[in-house]
Amino acid sequence: MSQTESVENYFIKEGYIPRVKPECLVNRKQGIIYQPNVYSLAHNLAKKFDSNYIINIGCRKGDELASLYKHFNIIGIDSKDNLKIYQEKYPKGICLEHNLDSAEELSIPKDYLINSVIVCTGVIEELISPEYLLEKLKRLMDHAAICLISTPERDLMRGADDFGPPVDPSHIREWNLDEFEDLLNHFDFNLEFTGLTVNNNHQLKKETILGIIGNNNICLESPNDFKVTAIMTVFNEEDIIYHSIKRLLDQDIQVYIIDNWSTDSSFEIIEKFKGSKNFLRVERFPHSQASQTFDLTKLLQRIEELSMTLEADWFIHHDADEIRMAPWNTNLKDGIFYVDRLGYNAIDHTVVNFQPTDNRFLKGDYEKHFRYFEFGKHQSSFRQVKAWKKTDQRVGLASSAGHSVKFNNRKVCPYKFINKHYPIRSQEQGERKIFKHRKPRWNPQERKWGWHVHYDHIQPGHSFLKDKDNLNKYINDKDFRSRYLVELISGVGIIR
Numbered sequence: 001m002s003q004t005e006s007v008e009n010y011f012i013k014e015g016y017i018p019r020v021k022p023e024c025l026v027n028r029k030q031g032i033i034y035q036p037n038v039y040s041l042a043h044n045l046a047k048k049f050d051s052n053y054i055i056n057i058g059c060r061k062g063d064e065l066a067s068l069y070k071h072f073n074i075i076g077i078d079s080k081d082n083l084k085i086y087q088e089k090y091p092k093g094i095c096l097e098h099n100l101d102s103a104e105e106l107s108i109p110k111d112y113l114i115n116s117v118i119v120c121t122g123v124i125e126e127l128i129s130p131e132y133l134l135e136k137l138k139r140l141m142d143h144a145a146i147c148l149i150s151t152p153e154r155d156l157m158r159g160a161d162d163f164g165p166p167v168d169p170s171h172i173r174e175w176n177l178d179e180f181e182d183l184l185n186h187f188d189f190n191l192e193f194t195g196l197t198v199n200n201n202h203q204l205k206k207e208t209i210l211g212i213i214g215n216n217n218i219c220l221e222s223p224n225d226f227k228v229t230a231i232m233t234v235f236n237e238e239d240i241i242y243h244s245i246k247r248l249l250d251q252d253i254q255v256y257i258i259d260n261w262s263t264d265s266s267f268e269i270i271e272k273f274k275g276s277k278n279f280l281r282v283e284r285f286p287h288s289q290a291s292q293t294f295d296l297t298k299l300l301q302r303i304e305e306l307s308m309t310l311e312a313d314w315f316i317h318h319d320a321d322e323i324r325m326a327p328w329n330t331n332l333k334d335g336i337f338y339v340d341r342l343g344y345n346a347i348d349h350t351v352v353n354f355q356p357t358d359n360r361f362l363k364g365d366y367e368k369h370f371r372y373f374e375f376g377k378h379q380s381s382f383r384q385v386k387a388w389k390k391t392d393q394r395v396g397l398a399s400s401a402g403h404s405v406k407f408n409n410r411k412v413c414p415y416k417f418i419n420k421h422y423p424i425r426s427q428e429q430g431e432r433k434i435f436k437h438r439k440p441r442w443n444p445q446e447r448k449w450g451w452h453v454h455y456d457h458i459q460p461g462h463s464f465l466k467d468k469d470n471l472n473k474y475i476n477d478k479d480f481r482s483r484y485l486v487e488l489i490s491g492v493g494i495i496r
Contacts, residue, residue: 010173010175012175013163013179016173017163017164018164018173019169021128022126022128023169034064037198037486038119038150039064039065042119043068043071043072044491045414048412049117049146051116053073053115054068055108055113055116055118055119055144056119057119057137058077058120058122059074059076060078060082060122073093074090076090076094077096077106080097083095083096100127100136101132102129102132103132105136106136106140108140117144117145118137118146118148120137120149120150121148125152125171125172134183135187141214141216142215145215148210149184149211150197151180152166152209153177153196153207154174157207177195180194184211190213190217190218191211193328193489194482194485195483196208197209210485222336222337226333226340227311227314228316228333229255231315231316232244232257232258232320234262234267234270235294236264236437237264237266237321238265239361239362240320240366241269241320243364243365244320244322244323247367248332249273249278249279252333253316254279254280255278255279256281256282256310258282258302260299261284261291266320267282285298286298292441293441294438294443296402296443296446296452297443297446300317304394307395314340314387314388317402323420323422325417326417327415327416327417327488329477329481332417336387344414345388345409346388346389346411347388347412347413347417348383348413349385349386349416350417350419350488350490352375352420353421354366354420354421355374355424356425356426356464357465357466359426366422367420370474371475373472374471374472375487383400384403384404385405386405387405387417391407415490427465430464431464434455472484
């Protein structure tokens with residue numbers, strides 16, 4: 001199919017037959033909220049972007065807006081008939097009558113746009129000429145921070161052999177994820193993310209495409225002189241430490257190691273990186289000799305000191321059993337630079353715990369070995385502000401047990417980064433870590449503060465191996481980012 005044919009068919013596969021015109025609107029069942037996580041995400045991001053307005057393009061009856069109406073000014077845009085029902089339900093909302101399937105200019109004051117999140121769900125598939133809508137959105141994104149646009153995923157709903165027209169008589173055409181991404185890229189959007197979200201609050205099937213469009217005026221690639229330093233704490237991680245360090249160095253991240261007097265070969269493995277590009281130093285802490293207890297407070301205070309003296313634009317408080325990822329399909333350094341350009345100075349993370357399902361892992365590239373995961377559900381997993389821009393003040397890590405860096409005028413990026421976590425890697429390693437290297441070494445005072453309690457439920461005889469059927473399978477990065485888009489960038493949809 002030629003480029004011209006692709007554009008004319010809106011990048012849908014050759015042979016697909018669209019509906020000529022919408023036949024009727026389907027009556028929606030009472031109590032069903034369509035794309036519920038899109039509206040939860042809109043709420044989440046609007047708070048983080050400090051937005052006062054939610055602009056809902058194609059608001060219909062506005063059932064999905066109920067939770068947003070309490071917290072934001074709502075601007076509903078739709079046809080006259082739909083607006084009548086919407087206005088009766090939300091009398092304080094702003095209404096704008098508009099034909100979305102036309103070249104008519106959509107005029108929204110700049111003061112509204114710069115303080116808004118735009119939501120456009122269940123609209124584009126009903127338009128005869130969707131280019132009009134996309135051209136309007138493109139202009140709006142000169143000022144708005146973000147736009148959420150969703151549409152059914154054809155292949156997931158009906159299979160790859162579906163050639164239309166859509167089953168829903170109100171739909172003109174439907175896309176699969178790759179086609180819809182091509183369509184949005186054709187209009188040169190700053191397409192931050194594409195992925196999947198649940199279709200409705202009853203079925204909860206990941207059968208809806210979600211595109212997240214950013215402001216038109218931000219770029220992603222970092223300059224060579226932009227420096228990010230990971231301060232990594234280590235204690236007895238000989239099976240993974242080589243790959244933990246190398247993965248950061250390969251992304252042009254500087255690495256400073258604090259070894260808490262490892263008793264295995266971790267320190268010797270680390271020292272082999274001396275002289276490598278971007279490897280700054282390894283120190284042992286406490287400096288004079290090993291402590292009988294694991295003194296997390298003092299360790300975090302040392303990280304606070306280093307972030308004042310080391311030369312870097314950004315810092316990461318990094319453990320040896322973690323892999324940090326930007327939410328965008330880019331390397332970690334470029335992702336942090338993008339956050340910097342957006343005007344934020346701290347980054348939160350979504351914790352993804354990879355679990356052992358057998359005892360085959362001994363040492364090596366743990367990211368390639370472990371393929372089953374679950375999202376972190378402990379309270380601390382939802383407070384992981386562990387990357388920050390260097391400031392002229394000393395940051396605070398110790399007061400939060402290292403979970404959330406604190407400093408004046410902190411402004412956390414609305415999008416979370418990803419923390420792939422590999423704390424337990426086999427039965428033997430889990431027993432050694434918890435019963436030998438962790439529980440006997442907890443600092444008594446820190447225990448009184450309520451720290452170090454996450455392993456209290458684990459007693460001798462505990463099985464660390466998990467059943468694959470109770471976990472999510474990690475296929476590859478693309479599938480992971482797509483299938484769990486909303487959960488990864490916001491935490492919305494994770495069952496706590």
